[in-house]
Amino acid sequence: NAGVTQTPKFQVLKTGQSMTLQCAQDMNHEYMSWYRQDPGMGLRLIHYSVGAGITDQGEVPNGYNVSRSTTEDFPLRLLSAAPSQTSVYFCASSSTVDEKLFFGSGTQLSVL
Amino acid sequence: QKEVEQDPGPLSVPEGAIVSLNCTYSNSAFQYFMWYRQYSRKGPELLMYTYSSGNKEDGRFTAQVDKSSKYISLFIRDSQPSDSATYLCAMSAGYGNNRLAFGKGNQVVVIP
Numbered sequence: 001n002a003g004v005t006q007t008p009k010f011q012v013l014k015t016g017q018s019m020t021l022q023c024a025q026d027m028n029h030e031y032m033s034w035y036r037q038d039p040g041m042g043l044r045l046i047h048y049s050v051g052a053g054i055t056d057q058g059e060v061p062n063g064y065n066v067s068r069s070t071t072e073d074f075p076l077r078l079l080s081a082a083p084s085q086t087s088v089y090f091c092a093s094s095s096t097v098d099e100k101l102f103f104g105s106g107t108q109l110s111v112l
Numbered sequence: 113q114k115e116v117e118q119d120p121g122p123l124s125v126p127e128g129a130i131v132s133l134n135c136t137y138s139n140s141a142f143q144y145f146m147w148y149r150q151y152s153r154k155g156p157e158l159l160m161y162t163y164s165s166g167n168k169e170d171g172r173f174t175a176q177v178d179k180s181s182k183y184i185s186l187f188i189r190d191s192q193p194s195d196s197a198t199y200l201c202a203m204s205a206g207y208g209n210n211r212l213a214f215g216k217g218n219q220v221v222v223i224p
Contacts, residue, residue, distance in 0.1 A: 004155075031210040040120070042216035043156075043200070050210075058211075090155050099144045099204045101212060103155035 002026050006091050006104035013081040013111045021076040021107050023091030029102075031094045032074040033058070034066065036087040037106075043090070049074055050096065081111045115139050118201055118215025127224050131188035135201035135215045138182065142203040142213070145177050147186045150198045150217065159199070160186065191222045 007022045025032065033048035045058030049068040063085060065077040074093075078085060091104040118135045125131055133147075143164055148156035160175040162168045162184075168175045176185040184203070188195055201215040 033210070040216070043214045045211065048211065092155075094210050096210060098161075099206060099210055099212065100146070100158055100161060101156075101202075101210070103148075103157065105155045106153070108153075 004091055004093050004102050004104035006089075006107050008107060009105065011107060011109050013078075013109065015081060015083060015111060017081050019078050019081065021078075021089055021091075021109075023074045023076065023104060024072050025074075025091075025093040025102070026072065027093060027095075027102065028071060029093035030071070030096045032068065033092050033101075034064070034074070034076045035090045035092065036060065036085075037090060038087050046076065046089075078109075083111045085109065086111045115213040116201060116203060116215045118218055120216045120218060122219040122221065124221045124223060125191055127191060127193060127222055129191050129222075131186075131191050131195065131220055131222075133186045133188075133199050133201075133218050133220070135184050135203075136182055137184075137203055137213070139203075139205065139213070140179075140182070141205040142179075143206045144204040145175070145184050146202040146204075146212070147173075147175055148200045148202060150200060152197075156200055188220075191220075193222050193224050196220060196222050 034046040035043045047066040049055045092101045147160040149159045150156040174187040198217040200217040202212040
């Protein structure tokens with residue numbers, strides 16, 4: 001009964017490095033999304049997807065790329081990490097029936 | 113004006129007290145109202161889910177929605193130290209894109 005699985009849990013990057021945060025769900029949810037959570041800012045939507053092959057931008061998409069080749073996976077790519085991307089990142093999924101979001105346990109990212 | 117306003121101020125209460133949390137919102141199209149609980153260094157988990165106006169009770173938790181006042185509340189009765197967490201309100205218009213609007217969260221500390 002895994003739900004939404006995120007890897008890695010912690011990551012330290014140097015400015016300019018690239019990396020991919022992984023997200024997988026086993027609930028056959030159509031909808032998947034990525035949020036970042038910063039102190040005093042709450043949860044902010046980065047990108048989302050309503051199904052395989054379909055992605056769209058959220059509130060703060062700059063510096064991030066996503067793709068959705070399968071229903072289960074929704075990786076988030078940081079193209080050239082910047083200190084402003086230091087944050088906690090959450091992946092979430094839901095069916096399109098009832099708006100209930102299920103979150104992963106998060107990735108704490110530090111960019112030096 | 114943000115779509116959802118939630119006073120983020122930390123709230124400390126003695127064990128057994130009633131905890132009262134609330135959010136206000138501006139978008140009259142919102143129909144789905146949720147409360148998430150987030151423990152430190154964990155992902156948010158869905159606590160209460162309400163469609164349209166009214167009350168919903170689940171054990172020690174009661175969620176209230178007043179659409180006429182654009183105001184939602186969460187009450188925790190007989191609070192326990194295990195209720196110490198951050199509580200986020202979230203809401204959606206239900207357009208099928210599952211884009212929730214979140215409050216910034218309210219940190220609650222229950223003192224034994």
